[in-house]
Amino acid sequence: MTTAHDFSARDIDGNEQALSQYKGKALLIVNVASKCGFTKQYSGLEALQKQFHGKGFAVLGFPCDQFGHQEPGNEAEIKNFCTLTYDVTFPMFAKINVNGSGTHPLYEWLKKEKTGLLGIGAIKWNFTKFLVDRDGNVVKRYAPSDEPEAIGKDIAKLLA
Numbered sequence: 501m502t503t504a505h506d507f508s509a510r511d512i513d514g515n516e517q518a519l520s521q522y523k524g525k526a527l528l529i530v531n532v533a534s535k536c537g538f539t540k541q542y543s544g545l546e547a548l549q550k551q552f553h554g555k556g557f558a559v560l561g562f563p564c565d566q567f568g569h570q571e572p573g574n575e576a577e578i579k580n581f582c583t584l585t586y587d588v589t590f591p592m593f594a595k596i597n598v599n600g601s602g603t604h605p606l607y608e609w610l611k612k613e614k615t616g617l618l619g620i621g622a623i624k625w626n627f628t629k630f631l632v633d634r635d636g637n638v639v640k641r642y643a644p645s646d647e648p649e650a651i652g653k654d655i656a657k658l659l660a
Contacts, residue, residue: 503636504529507606509562510594512579517593519606519636525556526658527632528651529610531598531623532561533570534581538627542586544648548655549590555659556634559590562607564598567625571595598623614641633658 504527505520530545549559563578565571571578575594582588596604598611599622610630611621629642631654639658642651 502609504606504609504632504638505636507609509596509604509606512563512575512592512594514575514594517591519560522558522560523636524634525558526552526634526655527557527630528559528648528655529606529630529632530559530561531564531596531607531626531628532592533564533567533626534573534578534585536567536570536626538625538644539570541627541648542582542588546586546588546590548648548652551652552655552659557655557659561588561590561592562598562604563592563595564623564626565595566597566599566623570626598628610638610641613638616641616643631655631658 505523508516508518511517545559563571579592582592598607614630615621616624625644627644630638631640633639640654
């Protein structure tokens, strides 16, 4: 059986990272963008990271430029924006595709595990969120409009 721990991705600094390093932690995997109407959610994501990090939790941010060219920068620009604007401390990864023929394998798997509204697998927009349990299984998918603060109760249940 495949889990999130079976994948790897390049981090924001260009280093390949095995997601197996997160075994035993609950994860919130999010496709992010710096010029999106939902960009302010970085604050809420960072708040979740700070609130639950010590209890075995991490937010993983995956920049994506597939929706309205809302992540036009390179990795250095994205990292700078996230650090200076939102003081992001959670792991950020290199830009990926979440839909189409070039979809990152992690997102191919996430979309199969939890489809969106009406059973549609495709990612609708930036800031779609997937909650993953400590064993690497997807337990819930959240729409871009779902505020991070509202997800805290689900994270707390996973960590209990």
